[in-house]
Amino acid sequence: MIEKQHLKALTKIVGSENIYDDKAHMIAYSYDATRTRFEPDAVIFPRHEQDVSDILKYCNEHLIVITPRGAGSGFTGGALPANGGIIMAMEKHMNKILEIDTENMVAVVQPGVINMDLQKRAEAQGLFYPPDPASEEYSTLGGNVSENAGGMRAAKYGITKDFVMALRAVRVNGDIIRAGKKTIKDVAGYNTAGILIASEGTLAVLTELTLKLIPKPKYKKTYMGIFPSVDNAMNAVFKSLSAGANPVAMEFLDKLVIEALIEKLGVDLPTEAGAVLVGDVDGNVPEEVEFQLKTLQASFEENGASEFRIAKNDDEAKELWYARKNASQSITIFGNKKLNEDISVPRSMLPKALERIYEIGDKYKFKVPCFGHAGDGNIHVNVMIDISQLDEGHKCIKEIFEMVVEMGGTLSGEHGIGTSKAPFMGIAFSDEEMQMFRDIKKAFDPNNILNPGKMGL
Amino acid sequence: MIEKQHLKALTKIVGSENIYDDKAHMIAYSYDATRTRFEPDAVIFPRHEQDVSDILKYCNEHLIVITPRGAGSGFTGGALPANGGIIMAMEKHMNKILEIDTENMVAVVQPGVINMDLQKRAEAQGLFYPPDPASEEYSTLGGNVSENAGGMRAAKYGITKDFVMALRAVRVNGDIIRAGKKTIKDVAGYNTAGILIASEGTLAVLTELTLKLIPKPKYKKTYMGIFPSVDNAMNAVFKSLSAGANPVAMEFLDKLVIEALIEKLGVDLPTEAGAVLVGDVDGNVPEEVEFQLKTLQASFEENGASEFRIAKNDDEAKELWYARKNASQSITIFGNKKLNEDISVPRSMLPKALERIYEIGDKYKFKVPCFGHAGDGNIHVNVMIDISQLDEGHKCIKEIFEMVVEMGGTLSGEHGIGTSKAPFMGIAFSDEEMQMFRDIKKAFDPNNILNPGKMGL
Numbered sequence: 001m002i003e004k005q006h007l008k009a010l011t012k013i014v015g016s017e018n019i020y021d022d023k024a025h026m027i028a029y030s031y032d033a034t035r036t037r038f039e040p041d042a043v044i045f046p047r048h049e050q051d052v053s054d055i056l057k058y059c060n061e062h063l064i065v066i067t068p069r070g071a072g073s074g075f076t077g078g079a080l081p082a083n084g085g086i087i088m089a090m091e092k093h094m095n096k097i098l099e100i101d102t103e104n105m106v107a108v109v110q111p112g113v114i115n116m117d118l119q120k121r122a123e124a125q126g127l128f129y130p131p132d133p134a135s136e137e138y139s140t141l142g143g144n145v146s147e148n149a150g151g152m153r154a155a156k157y158g159i160t161k162d163f164v165m166a167l168r169a170v171r172v173n174g175d176i177i178r179a180g181k182k183t184i185k186d187v188a189g190y191n192t193a194g195i196l197i198a199s200e201g202t203l204a205v206l207t208e209l210t211l212k213l214i215p216k217p218k219y220k221k222t223y224m225g226i227f228p229s230v231d232n233a234m235n236a237v238f239k240s241l242s243a244g245a246n247p248v249a250m251e252f253l254d255k256l257v258i259e260a261l262i263e264k265l266g267v268d269l270p271t272e273a274g275a276v277l278v279g280d281v282d283g284n285v286p287e288e289v290e291f292q293l294k295t296l297q298a299s300f301e302e303n304g305a306s307e308f309r310i311a312k313n314d315d316e317a318k319e320l321w322y323a324r325k326n327a328s329q330s331i332t333i334f335g336n337k338k339l340n341e342d343i344s345v346p347r348s349m350l351p352k353a354l355e356r357i358y359e360i361g362d363k364y365k366f367k368v369p370c371f372g373h374a375g376d377g378n379i380h381v382n383v384m385i386d387i388s389q390l391d392e393g394h395k396c397i398k399e400i401f402e403m404v405v406e407m408g409g410t411l412s413g414e415h416g417i418g419t420s421k422a423p424f425m426g427i428a429f430s431d432e433e434m435q436m437f438r439d440i441k442k443a444f445d446p447n448n449i450l451n452p453g454k455m456g457l
Numbered sequence: 458m459i460e461k462q463h464l465k466a467l468t469k470i471v472g473s474e475n476i477y478d479d480k481a482h483m484i485a486y487s488y489d490a491t492r493t494r495f496e497p498d499a500v501i502f503p504r505h506e507q508d509v510s511d512i513l514k515y516c517n518e519h520l521i522v523i524t525p526r527g528a529g530s531g532f533t534g535g536a537l538p539a540n541g542g543i544i545m546a547m548e549k550h551m552n553k554i555l556e557i558d559t560e561n562m563v564a565v566v567q568p569g570v571i572n573m574d575l576q577k578r579a580e581a582q583g584l585f586y587p588p589d590p591a592s593e594e595y596s597t598l599g600g601n602v603s604e605n606a607g608g609m610r611a612a613k614y615g616i617t618k619d620f621v622m623a624l625r626a627v628r629v630n631g632d633i634i635r636a637g638k639k640t641i642k643d644v645a646g647y648n649t650a651g652i653l654i655a656s657e658g659t660l661a662v663l664t665e666l667t668l669k670l671i672p673k674p675k676y677k678k679t680y681m682g683i684f685p686s687v688d689n690a691m692n693a694v695f696k697s698l699s700a701g702a703n704p705v706a707m708e709f710l711d712k713l714v715i716e717a718l719i720e721k722l723g724v725d726l727p728t729e730a731g732a733v734l735v736g737d738v739d740g741n742v743p744e745e746v747e748f749q750l751k752t753l754q755a756s757f758e759e760n761g762a763s764e765f766r767i768a769k770n771d772d773e774a775k776e777l778w779y780a781r782k783n784a785s786q787s788i789t790i791f792g793n794k795k796l797n798e799d800i801s802v803p804r805s806m807l808p809k810a811l812e813r814i815y816e817i818g819d820k821y822k823f824k825v826p827c828f829g830h831a832g833d834g835n836i837h838v839n840v841m842i843d844i845s846q847l848d849e850g851h852k853c854i855k856e857i858f859e860m861v862v863e864m865g866g867t868l869s870g871e872h873g874i875g876t877s878k879a880p881f882m883g884i885a886f887s888d889e890e891m892q893m894f895r896d897i898k899k900a901f902d903p904n905n906i907l908n909p910g911k912m913g914l
Binding site for chain 1: 558559560561562563604605607611612615616618619628632633634635636638639640641642643644645646647648649650651652654655656660672675695698699700701703740741742743744745747748749801802803804805830833834835865866867868869870871872873874878882885886887889890892893894896897898899900901912
């Protein structure tokens, strides 16, 4: 419950139409894509940067907890009010594409802009915004930057971090700061943008983003390799890349996913297939696309691929992609609850990592279908359980995390830590590293009012 | 002067062969590539990470100022002991390439490794480390990361920051921390690597770097465009890039530099030329290289280029590059002292920025030959003065900085701030932004013992 006087003061800042504390809204804003629920005490919609500044200053002075929120589509609870307080929601007003600067190839956007809206606007002008999280249709760019979202095209183009040139943000004391420039090179002052990216809204509130765009490559083709085993496919991943292939995406489906796709959706894949790699290659000239396809085909065949398909047209491309796009929904045949994690390992460790994941799954007697972004080493591991097996499921996940970290991998390739992975931070980070995170947090948010309870801090 | 007891304690850590306080060494370590000189009280050579930890812990406890140093080739005094104290020099022991991991395409190096040594080792294995500061033959990778060094190839491949995947560092209290992974995607915890890059050794001491390598493109060609005016050339820069050209480098020489090259070195360029653009294009297939050359040629000619040269072989390529590589030494014909700054503006602002630079130079009656990395908006501005005109020269520079910042540019594209640009930080950053930098500094170095007096903090 928020005190009346605070509600009144905040209403004075944004107007009564931009703040709610009724039960219906509190429930609506208590969710994200995790299974957890935290109800806020109020939801506030800043109209502009000055509102953000006034709100934060007030909350900081009165020690009111506040959590910034984009679309609330995160997988780890980053935008959930874990300690109650106020949700600052960006989707109502701060949702404008301010500029597509074609001369410098940059976009300037507010944090509430939906990823796909920027992609479309850029493409309409012959430009390209590559980061494509699976949530691209509804997640916001502010959320993407706060979680450093990845996606399929990261294999060639990199992740959100690689596209943030500059930003504006508001500190908890209300100070408005700018970081970075519309220039390729800028080394004046600390790289504040660098530390705000992926900070899950715990250090400052983003109010404007300057994002790099690139020229849209003219040619694109879709390929698929079919392998007898996961081991073959995982070897093909890093061997094709070190042979010089640079595919836009190299997505992976394992044997269980293939089984599910055939059984549930009748997808055209051989029943004996042990793994599939599917993706796009692109280029400015057809010969570059051919070079990519040949390099992939040669490496795939050297690593035991039984088949290498190339889509002849858009329809065939869609068909090849259909399997990957429906992987997530098909695997529900293995259990009514899915514990979905997004581990990432150095690519050469993929064969060993997958082997170990299945061994750990077997030990707990869970099916663990895996798919995802093999081209960048980021695998979505799905521990399929019955809802009654939650404790055992979490033990299984913990063991997988321990194995991944031991292999030089990370707890999260693209989903973030938030609340749901917070208990596992001790697996990945030393006491000294956790202390450093707390020192950084304190430098930005001494009263711990900004999105507290995240990242295990 | 360092107190005897401290010298004794530090000697106990590294051994007497790894610490000096004699005059000759103090003079040798008082320089970098700036004109300023600061003598340290001692120079210490850590043998390994544990030494770095022990030294920092001791210095922090006894409030002894310490400045990490690579090759001391910086242009802004980043590695100079501006407040005295100890130099921690990495070149003697911490200079090893620990691993070239061809499967994951990453290099693991100590901070004292020379940039070019890594480039050569990578190329011997068919891989490529793109960041190529002009100091590549002698500057260290630790210094490159600390200053976020750029170079010519940034136009296509980006800057040092874009190649740092992970690092190890030591905090002032002796805590050893790791940041990042050998994985493309990693979003667990704060992006500590992000804030340590470009922090000029003021937050922690780097002890190990994991750097991204890429497959070496198979084909490369060198081009040169000759333009009647700087305005033509600067328009050609951003118009060719937004037309889809993606050259490895697009370097620029202005009329004064061309004059100097012809007069001093007899370079084969038309005397009526107003500007030159020169660079490389590369690709996996010859057709991609052709596509790049055609896109450049068309844009250059649309913007008034009188000539477009393509090198037929390595010798011709060297000849085209000769002009750019000798720009810096040729312009000494205009004055016995050069105030060399490295401003950067959004590429579309290049024509206007150059126009204003010459106007400001005219006002002060200084010749201001300009050259540099036009492809990424980063221009080396050289105010040529007589040594007696230092005050006027600095006024001229200040006016140029003010204009650049007003155009959305930055004080430094690649050299950093250090001591020499510190007086200008107020032009680029607000009081609130400077306070944020101080807050970050304090979180990492509460006693201000690590490379104090830099960045205007």
